[in-house]
Amino acid sequence: MASEGSDGTGGADGAGTGATGAHELPVAVKILVAGGFGAGKTTLVGSVSEIAPLSTEEVMTEASMGVDDTGGVEAKTTTTVALDFGRITVSERVVLYLFGTPGQGRFWFMWDELASGALGAVVVADTRRLESCFPAVDFFERRGVPFAVAVNQFDGAHRYTAQEVREAVDVDPHVPVVLGDARERESGKEVLLSLVEHVIRRRSPALSG
């Protein structure tokens, strides 16, 4: 909740930045972190983010569909979707944002704006219920958004091999599948590196060998 006292009027004296043009600003890129409810999306974001994950809301509009549509009227529904995100300042010129996306499958078709402009996506697969990541995989495949699968190996859950996950989720051979622990920064780094390398290979297939 907003704490009105925190930014009071103290800032109004203006330790200003002077004139800053847009061309001097860093450019932002985003990577989405998707997966089923409770799969470890925000945990993964938090493990690599330089800030504690922030939470915000986006208002999204969808055309209503389905059997409960009254009278066949094309209605529109507005929904707020909570988004958690983190930040990695990768250089003076480039800032990377990681958006953890809401887990409920019913939100998927509202995600065009979120996916628009994304460098790529990480799909977090929960080893306790692999099928919960299928909607995310379907979405990114249909949208042509490059993605990698991060297999979050929960304590006590069955340990799959990467190949088993690849077959179960049925992704193309070139899609990176990385086993790890969403709580560990090294795991998060590994899957993000795999994703960005995948994006670079897709961009210049002739150079990938």
Added chain:
Amino acid sequence: MSPAAGRLDEGAGPLVRPYTMTGGRTRPAAGAGLDMISIVVAARERVDWGELQPEHARILRRCRTPVSVAELSAQLDIPITVVKVLVGDLVAAGDVAARAPAPAADHPEAHVLQAVLDGIRRL
């Protein structure tokens, strides 16, 4: 002694009140082209702070160093769509400059991808 006073209408849902900050407008001024990860920064010294609406002033105070629309939204607890409208006003008034995100995955620039790769490696 009524800390909940501002929240009495919470049951009405989160959608109606935020747009009162924008006079009911749900889209930014034409041409602002703001994305949730557009980076914005104060573009000039403002002397007449009193002329700003409170929400505009709150945003402008947080723009002394570059910040994204999404971060403003989280810090001020205002939905992204509403922040876009308010930042659009500030862009139109010349108070802030905004930079659109890097091009999408269809054609990311090589130097941006390399910076991302190097930055992640350094984590």
